[in-house]
Amino acid sequence: MGGDDTPDMALRHDGARAYRVHLVVAAVVVPAYVALPNGPARAVLNSLLGLAFAALIAVGVRRNRPRAAGAWWLLAAGVLAWVLGDITYNVLDHVLHVSPFPSVADVFYLAAYPLLAAGLLLLARRRTAGGDRDGVVDSAIVTVGAGLLSWVFLMQPSLADSTVPVFNRVVATSYPVGDVLLLAVVARLLTTAGRRSPSFRWLAVGIVLMLASDSAYQVVSLSGTYHGGLLNLGWSWSYAALAAAALHPSMRGLADAAPSAATFTRVRLVALTCASLLSPGTLLLQSALGWEVEPWSVGASSIALFLLVVLRMNGLLKQVQTQAQQLTALARTDGLTGIANRRSGDAELGRLVDRCALDGVPLAVAILDLDHFKRFNDSFGHPAGDELLVQAARAWTERLEDSPAFLARWGGEEFLVATTGLGAGAAADLVRALLGATPLGQTFSAGVAQWDGAESVTALVGRADAALYAAKAAGRNRVEVAAGGTSGVVPVQR
Structure with missing residues (x-):
């Protein structure tokens, strides 16, 4: 030196x-x-x-x-x-x-x-x-x-x-x-x-x-x-x-x-x-x-x-x-992952509800939560945790590219996926496919809810969130459909 x-x-x-x-x-x-x-x-x-x-x-x-x-x-x-x-x-x-x-x-x-x-x-x-x-x-x-x-x-x-x-x-x-x-x-x-x-x-x-x-x-x-x-x-x-x-x-x-x-x-x-x-x-x-x-x-x-x-x-x-x-782009985009942020997700859900009501097509919402994210951060450090979020958002975006789905970062390690034209079961299958694309050997838990045609966006997201917690309680690394959907828990083998 x-x-x-x-x-x-x-x-x-x-x-x-x-x-x-x-x-x-x-x-x-x-x-x-x-x-x-x-x-x-x-x-x-x-x-x-x-x-x-x-x-x-x-x-x-x-x-x-x-x-x-x-x-x-x-x-x-x-x-x-x-x-x-x-x-x-x-x-x-x-x-x-x-x-x-x-x-x-x-x-x-x-x-x-x-x-x-x-x-x-x-x-x-x-x-x-x-x-x-x-x-x-x-x-x-x-x-x-x-x-x-x-x-x-x-x-x-x-x-x-x-x-x-x-x-x-x-x-x-x-x-x-x-x-x-x-x-x-x-x-x-x-x-x-x-x-x-x-x-x-x-x-x-x-x-x-x-x-x-x-x-x-x-x-x-x-x-x-x-x-x-x-x-x-x-x-x-x-x-x-x-x-x-x-x-x-x-x-x-x-x-x-x-x-x-x-x-x-x-x-x-x-x-x-x-x-x-x-x-x-x-x-x-x-x-x-x-x-x-x-x-x-x-x-x-x-x-x-x-x-x-x-x-x-x-x-x-x-x-x-x-x-x-x-x-405008910064206000609608998550600064870390580059995908839509919570504000954009809320706005997009409102538009999707109006469009699906007009067209008479089903709307399903899924909340994804990376499993044991705090443990990952404690083991590998916060920069590694940020990189996991970035890579997961990139991989999921590529997997959803040809599907009628919208991806947003909902907060922390939580993400939202909204699909149109798919019922709860098909939406759950789509979310299950994302598990195989999750990087660094990580898993996630997810809850899926299908809009009943009358409930508010808040109520719809609340049912998906409740299904997410049910998936966590059932052992994580799985997708669960909220009450009123076409199926119950969908376990995933990795």
Whole structure:
């Protein structure tokens, strides 16, 4: 035991220690570097920190050996691409003193988006191995709502600025497009089921910080030039959070598929409500600010959101219907044996009495009781007793499959058999045949009563129960017919 588990436990211990050290160092170094004045020194430290965080993601992958290693390597490549963009930008700005936009730096920056998105999408797909249409719809609702905001407040103003060359406008617009892509996949990841481990939470924090910082930068860039500041803190902490996600030992199971779909929580309801209101909210905000209203974009997003909400409601309705059917089945089925329970047996007896009265056919009821069941439990244990009940119900169900009989668990080790079209004697013969199918060498005693055409269900079952006790008193392992039947005790030879 120890020889197999000790290396893994040591690995986890070292990984947890590296994770804690990383958080402490990042909490001190990142704010200290951001506090430096803008210039080459801060640019160099920014690049070194970014490279360190990308390297720590790789270290986490090598140490923790996650099941979806490819996804983490894509995340590391995405961070590295962004850092290479920073390095290229700073070289052009501080060393070569040429305009860094647009430039080769944008190639690295824009390459980070599909790399990060691909890594997150792989993790989301692994966590939803069985499919999750509702999660896809939820993430689409969030994406459409946020995409409208991005178009109205970021993309459209960039494209409409005729003082800027067309190529520059296209490159500038590519960044909010990349953010919408990244938002779509992170929303998909957040809507998956499964355990919200520390690694999962750090991953979500890192991407959200990255999106927030990137969007804030684009807003600042519309009205001026960013010269460094708090946004660098957001970007650096986003890299640090991704590194923390990779270093924490729980990242090994982050891609494990959940056994069931995610539940519809209050938090998800609030998020979807807010996302659905972004379209009319944008229209109201444009009108309040006196801006030119975007009828086509707002209208198209409103239609898309409406259709997605209807699709989501349809999914919830189907889920409610499925759960209602399951609850109905559970209410009518015995949880141990899988056959009808006492409630179903009572209801079925009532229907059979009405039908037999209408059709003029005989109805017989038998109560079966496994002999010495308590002794069996005491000798072999309660799990063995449960297994006996399960096997007996299965064997009797198969034997009664081609007969006009209904089987239910009446309670404890008692079962009920109701037959239509058979008199008491034939019903007793049918029940006697079940003795040969009883598993594990066990026997049962049974009492049979035929409905007299006028008595209540309670009275009918009471006569069968009295016949059962007569069978027990006569030595068990036999079937007895209640008074008024066609025969008396029917002994059984085993």
